[in-house]
Amino acid sequence: HAAVAAxxxxxxxxxxLVVDLCCGCGALGLAVARRAAVDLHAADADPVATVCAAENLAGVGTVHTGDLFAAxxxxxxxxVDVLVANTPYVPSGAIGSMPPEARDHEPRTALDGGRDGLDPARRVAAGAGEWLAPGGALLIETGTAQAPVLAEVFGGHGLVAHIGHDQDRDATWVEGRAAP
Ligand SMILES: C[S@@+](CC[C@H](N)C(=O)[O-])C[C@H]1O[C@@H](n2cnc3c(N)ncnc32)[C@H](O)[C@@H]1O
Structure with a gap:
């Protein structure tokens, strides 16, 4: 909803032009494309995920495999008008205490966000400026406690950031706008 609103x-x-980075099975991009006429590109480093995303986004968008923007x-x-990313954001040290359904069935690369959980998000924020159109928006899902830290990171890369939270879905994200 936040990506469509942007x-x-x-x-x-x-x-x-909408890009879903770290797309996994393509759910985020598909949700946007269902609500708005967009030119959609989705990418993930995991080829198993992108095979699945290509099926889910057939006729809706183009799927690429590779490391973040390099894909x-x-x-x-x-x-890019709207760049959405559900980067892995679990701190490495917290993975062991996750519920077994996540810990045992998700690949570690889908969860592990490094020491504070924000390493992949930092890389996306650092690279976004090169890919966003003037006035384009970057939205990254994050944990509630991580959001203020990530908002500062966005600011450091010239994005005007604010934190969004959807109580019904218990979802938090940081949204940043490039200069028009
Ligand atoms: C939290 S999951 C996103 C799930 C996705 N929103 C979905 O609905 O399936 C994080 C995703 O980031 C991908 N990923 C991790 N590191 C990556 C990287 N360096 N470049 C691209 N994708 C990466 C993982 O393969 C995983 O699919």
């Missing part, structure tokens, strides 16, 4: 005012009002066609640089 679409108006984008540099490509007719058909905004994307270079022609998207400077053109």
């Amino acid at each position: 679409l108006p005012g984008s540099a490509h009002p007719g058909r905004p 994307l066609p270079t022609g998207l640089r400077g053109r």
